[in-house]
Amino acid sequence: MEWHLWRVIPRWVTFMGETTFMGRDALVSIHWATEWKEVNNSEARLFYRAYEVNLRWPILFQLQLHVARYPLGGKLRRHKDIIRNGERQYRIQFILENAEEGGVLECERFVVNTRRFKIFEPARYRHEVTEVKQGERRLLNFGIRFSLKPLRPCPF
Numbered sequence: 112m113e114w115h116l117w118r119v120i121p122r123w124v125t126f127m128g129e130t131t132f133m134g135r136d137a138l139v140s141i142h143w144a145t146e147w148k149e150v151n152n153s154e155a156r157l158f159y160r161a162y163e164v165n166l167r168w169p170i171l172f173q174l175q176l177h178v179a180r181y182p183l184g185g186k187l188r189r190h191k192d193i194i195r196n197g198e199r200q201y202r203i204q205f206i207l208e209n210a211e212e213g214g215v216l217e218c219e220r221f222v223v224n225t226r227r228f229k230i231f232e233p234a235r236y237r238h239e240v241t242e243v244k245q246g247e248r249r250l251l252n253f254g255i256r257f258s259l260k261p262l263r264p265c266p267f
Contacts (some may be wrong), residue, residue, distance in 0.1 A: 140165045147180075154188040157181045157240075169261050171198065175254035181214050181243050189217075189239040197260045203253040204229040211246035 144160040159179040166172040181187075194200050204216065206227045218238040222230040231238060240248070 138167050140167075154190075156185045157187065171256070171258040173254070173256040175252075175256070177252040177254070179248075179250050179252055181210065181240060181248035183243055183245070183247065185214065185240070185248065186242040187240040189237050191235070191237050192233040194234045194256065195258070198234070198256060198258040200232060200234045200254065200256040202229075202231055202233050203255075205251040205253075206248070207251065208247060208249040210243040210248040213241050213244035214246070214248035215241045217241060 140163075142161065142163040142165075144162065147158045147160055149158050150156065157179055159177050162176040164174045192200060201222070206229070209226070216229060216231075216238065217240075218224075218229075218231045218233075219236040220231070222232070224231075
């Protein structure tokens with residue numbers, strides 16, 4: 112589902128995946144999932160719903176919420192997230208249900224690491240979720256991404 116609300120609201124605000132207006136970045140964009148998405152390939156197996164709020168001027172500031180479920184066999188391969196130079200990114204995970212076996216988030220360095228609460232920097236440190244061998248892993252994953260560098264001049 113995609114809405115084009117630019118006809119009724121100022122052109123620098125967009126919703127539901129629409130992040131450009133007439134070829135320009137929106138200053139504010141809001142995205143939300145209407146259904147579960149499945150990732151099932153050699154690198155990952157999981158289901159998730161994503162919600163985001165982006166502010167693109169005068170600095171980049173992005174808030175994300177992913178509701179994720181790793182079923183039996185679910186995993187996420189070892190990787191670093193890709194962000195632009197000068198940006199920072201943090202992930203805050205609230206584990207709602209740990210798998211009985213496997214499904215463990217492993218990271219080179221955590222800011223906080225407890226059984227049900229984790230904070231880490233996914234773009235600086237390699238991380239992975241081991242394969243779920245028994246049970247299911249469910250979590251809320253909050254993301255904060257920002258840049259303190261000013262972006263280009265205001266587009267209006």
